[in-house]
Amino acid sequence: MKNLFVxxxxxxELGIYNNKHKGIPYIQQAxxxxxxxxxxxxxEWVITPGQYGVDLxxxxxxxxxxAQYPQLKCSIITAFSNPEEKWSDEKKIxxxxxxxxxxxxxxxxxxxxxxxxxxxxxxxxxxxxxxxILLVYDEEMGEASPKFIKQQALRxxxxxxxxxxxxxxxxxxxxxxxxxxQFEEAQFQETENENFPDYDMSEPKDSRES
Numbered sequence: 200m201k202n203l204f205v206x207x208x209x210x211x212e213l214g215i216y217n218n219k220h221k222g223i224p225y226i227q228q229a230x231x232x233x234x235x236x237x238x239x240x241x242x243e244w245v246i247t248p249g250q251y252g253v254d255l256x257x258x259x260x261x262x263x264x265x266a267q268y269p270q271l272k273c274s275i276i277t278a279f280s281n282p283e284e285k286w287s288d289e290k291k292i293x294x295x296x297x298x299x300x301x302x303x304x305x306x307x308x309x310x311x312x313x314x315x316x317x318x319x320x321x322x323x324x325x326x327x328x329x330x331x332i333l334l335v336y337d338e339e340m341g342e343a344s345p346k347f348i349k350q351q352a353l354r355x356x357x358x359x360x361x362x363x364x365x366x367x368x369x370x371x372x373x374x375x376x377x378x379x380x381q382f383e384e385a386q387f388q389e390t391e392n393e394n395f396p397d398y399d400m401s402e403p404k405d406s407r408e409s
């Protein structure tokens with residue numbers, strides 16, 4: 200696999216409204232866990248639609264992996280021009296910083312948002328230009344926007360063997376639980392060290408000895 204389409208939930212679908220949310224690093228670690236084996240096998244491009252949420256968090260992950268995997272490149276292909284136009288200033292700054300760090304940016308439609316057809320055209324292009332998809336989406340949590348791209352990816356998988364990889368809520372929760380366990384272990388060890396400091400347990404020297 201050379202080119203991977205990465206997408207999933209928009210941030211608001213997860214109740215996330217800024218980049219300080221504590222759940223984002225767990226989602227990114229889950230993506231990193233999926234990407235590294237693919238990179239070891241020759242993955243070259245991570246391509247996202249650039250929506251605020253999983254798409255942009257995936258770009259951050261890809262950028263962070265470049266030092267270890269210099270062949271990796273990252274691209275954002277949006278449905279229409281200036282998708283960030285109505286975002287908050289904080290989100291715009293974040294987006295602009297990412298655009299300066301990725302390798303390629305383009306908009307399928309050079310026009311501003313006109314209709315749903317722009318999203319359909321974008322998804323058709325990304326499915327056609329990639330070898331597989333990594334989708335952060337869990338239907339057990341309820342339907343959300345990734346439902347539609349998953350349906351298309353599964354149809355393409357049935358037709359020509361397109362690879363469909365997913366990250367479930369359970370996988371993300373497992374990463375969060377493991378980190379919490381490690382943190383609690385570290386806290387416990389620190390407390391133990393404070394309660395039982397290192398003492399010199401060697402036999403005291405008899406003061407009467409000359």
